Amino acid sequence: MSCEHCSEKKTIRKEEDKKKLISRINRLKGQMDGIRKMIEDDRYCGDVLIQLAAISASLKSLSSVIFENHMHSCVLKSIKEGDDSSIDEIVELFKKFSWKKKNLM
């Protein structure tokens, strides 16, 4: 309640931020449609794989934007209010996104 950004498990976003995020998501969906069309048109596997790599890059870029906002709003705020649990959350996210033991390279 005392936090304008996060209450419990909510992140209140500005309308313009929402719009930007949703526009990125729609573009990603458009890229997925492109892949489907490539499959339907029997396009060469090598070309499909290159497109999939591009989608993966867009997805990471989107994750990065959300992560950055998260750090500057929710995480910073909760620590200043004396709740350190978001630190453990970030550590978990870091492991999930890049350092799983199984994530060999």
Next chain:
Amino acid sequence: MSCEHCSEKKTIRKEEDKKKLISRINRLKGQMDGIRKMIEDDRYCGDVLIQLAAISASLKSLSSVIFENHMHSCVLKSIKEGDDSSIDEIVELFKKFSWKKKNLM
């Protein structure tokens, strides 16, 4: 022409393989819709990021299936027919997907 799988830059896929791939792509689009809904509903960033990681995993799994088919059909065939250029293509894909110098971890 002499290759049933690849002619020039085409990969002719069996109807059932196409169906499976398109069903995976549709599931990915569904997951993207889920993310959009999370953003619209002001869901907690941490939860959105975990979902994005799951989508990234699905995308890699799809890429892996296409890569495996590609190796067993197009690449194997072209080498046996004396065309070694697909080897370079695989090396390039390997770099694109995992070993870019900029891909630090």
Next chain:
Amino acid sequence: MSCEHCSEKKTIRKEEDKKKLISRINRLKGQMDGIRKMIEDDRYCGDVLIQLAAISASLKSLSSVIFENHMHSCVLKSIKEGDDSSIDEIVELFKKFSWKKKNLM
């Protein structure tokens, strides 16, 4: 000076933590020696690559340990003392380690 963990660009580590980290680093060097021996002995490329993947996993595991300590000591402390700059540092690290635009998959 006011922070027992970090002063300027220092991270004061406990002796036992140092020992553990250095022991991991020594193990990594041992693994590198193993790779050198494999090359000298003309071992099969495929086997060398599997070993290199294992080393990469060890390296990530080490990075993960250091990151976790960093979050719980330096980052937490500096934020509580009113210095938010470590938040930007973490965002940069996150990008470096997992989300570079060029890091396609």
Next chain:
Amino acid sequence: MSCEHCSEKKTIRKEEDKKKLISRINRLKGQMDGIRKMIEDDRYCGDVLIQLAAISASLKSLSSVIFENHMHSCVLKSIKEGDDSSIDEIVELFKKFSWKKKNLM
């Protein structure tokens, strides 16, 4: 026996290639020593992490060189001699290095 590059599980490398690979490995060991020194000197975690990311990049670059040689020698040769098993090996390596289901991003 019939293959100059691979016999059973051996990869015969040219002396100059060996030298280059071993020189890269030695450089990697030097970088590891640098990390140990940073830990001993209580250097700031953030700086240690940036160095670890650089080592990870060097390791990938080394893996990439070995992979490229492998594709152009062992894999190409074995397929031309009618042994397709190296295709499965490459698919496995691809999964190990970049597309593990657990490798979320």
